[in-house]
Amino acid sequence: MRNEELFLESKKVLVGGVNSPVRAIKPYPFFVSKGQGAKIFDEEGKSYVDYCLAFGPLILGHNNPIIRRTVEKRLNSGWCFGTPTSAELEYAKFITSHVPNVDKIRCVNTGTEATMTAIRLARGFTGRDKIIKIEGAFHGAHDCVLVKAGSGALTHSVPNSKGIPDDVTKNTILIPFNDVDSLEQALKENKDQVAALITEPVIGNAGCILPEQTYLNEIKKILSEHGSLLILDEVITGFRLGMGGAQEYFKVDADIITMGKIVGGGFPIGVMGARNEIMDMITPSGPVYNAGTFNGHPLSISAGLATLKMIKEKNILQRIAETGKNLQKGLSDIINDINLGYQVQGIGPMFQVYFNNKPVWNLDDAKASDADSFLKYCKSLREKGVYLPPSQFECCFVSTSHDNEILNFSLEQFEAALKEIMITR
Ligand SMILES: Cc1ncc(COP(=O)(O)O)c(C=O)c1O
Structure with a gap:
């Protein structure tokens, strides 16, 4: 069909x-119908260079043989037990020895579950109800964070989902990214009531918005002064910006970290971690409830562990950061040559082109972009065999499979598509 x-x-x-x-x-x-390396193939047999990579997990590209063999081996001995496996221990040791401020972890099934439980944990630990959320950040599809959310909620103009009682969202305070004053004001107005601020360190769900140089450290300091926690949602940045994630990259210390995507090697996973005094609040050690039939699923753990080991052994983060840099430079050169004035924003292997004449530092800036022309650009690129996440408010990724040949082909198509936009604008 x-x-x-x-x-x-x-x-x-x-x-x-x-x-x-x-x-x-x-x-x-x-x-x-299938994926191989940097490409996916549709049911009509057409191939696309993939910069979406399943919205981020596939840092090694599609159908990586080492991950496939690891999962096949796991399958041969059964795949779901509801009791501990030694692989979970090895996995937890790997993560706790690489991610700063994480003594223990809990594995769940999605990033959504990880942030949902992290917020419950912050509330349980501090005994406070309110949380602060950054406008345009996305932490999954659960009630208290579906307020001015990024990603699909932004693309489909449903920033505040129906079906969520005001009683729930009244405890979510919104502030803009890169705005320290707003945080100070929110904490002052809600004195001793804020359990935590949750943010993506780089907002990858409203395009690719970088934190200003001292922003993350400043907010951590202010939160600590008010007895509130910093939940850094590293579902995108974890094991992508560094082995220690954004904490290592930006030299910031978080109280609770959430991860997903890469750490499951393309299989469903969510992970949260923190220092002992916080993590020991979770069941069965403490009173903050978390449980799940599929928590620490053997397939996800084995694919995730194999991915993380490869990332380390083959120095993959440096390699894909270089690829990302080359691609961003190529895109900037094209945009400058044709005088289009758009913004290429990125960090390491993640980037976005904002159809915007000004740099983007927060949700309002991102929303000022020409999202309709961006969709035309995506469509034109699909016709030319390049697939981007289909929204101005998503982030593009590169993998180890994006070699020079793939990059050169892609840049030719980017140039052709941008020139078409210029004519029709
Ligand atoms: C930063 C961030 N947090 C949480 C999530 C939710 O993760 P999942 O889709 O695995 O539930 C996402 C998903 O894109 C995300 O980008």
Whole structure:
């Protein structure tokens, strides 16, 4: 069946034809039959260089043979037990020995669960109810963070989801990114009531917004002075910006860290970690409840551990940061040459082109971008065999499979697509 027919059929039995809103490309998405290296192939046999990489987990590209063999080996001995496995121990040792301020971890199934439980943990630890959330950041699809959220919520203009009682969101205080004064004011107005601030260190769910140089350290200091915790949501940045994630990159200390994506090697996972006094609040050691049939699923743990070991042994983060830098430089050169004035923003292997004449430092800046032209650019690139996450408010990623040949091909297509935008603008 062709992509369009598959979508028409899917719409009859899947809400909006998809299982997650970010996949609902207009007029219809392509249906993937396989992935290999930097490319995915659709049911019509067309190939695309993939800069979405399943929204971030596939740092080694598609169908990596080492990860596949590791998972196959695991499958041969059974794959789900509901009792501990020694692999979980090895996995936890790896993470706690590389991520700063993490003595213990708890593995859950998604980034959503990790941030949901991290917030519960911060509330349990501090005995306070309120949290501060950054506008445009995305921490998964659970109630208290679905307020001015990024990613699909922003793309589909549902920043505040229906179905969430005011009683829940009244405890979520919103402030802009890169704005220390707003944090100080929020803490002053809610004295001794704020359990934690949760943020992505780099906002990858409203494009790619970097923190100003001292921002993360300043907010950590202010939060500590008020007895509030810093939850750093490293679901995107964990084991991508450094072995110690954004904490290591920006030299900032968080109280609770959440991770996902890369740490599951392409299988479902969420991880949260903190120092002992905080983590020991979680069941069965303490009174903050967390549980899950699939927590620490053997397939996710084995794929995740193999990925993390490879990242370390083959110095992969340095390699993909270099690839990211080259690609961003190529894109900036094209944009300068054709005088388009758009912003290429990125860090290491993650980047976005904002269709915006000014640099983007927060959600309002991001929303001032020409998101419609961005969608035309994505469509044109798909026709040319390059797949980007289909929204101005997502982030692009590179993997170890994005070699020079792939980059050169991509830059030619980027240039052609940007020139088309320039003509139609
Ligand atoms: C920063 C961040 N936190 C949390 C999540 C939620 O993770 P998941 O989709 O695994 O539930 C995402 C998902 O994109 C994310 O980017």
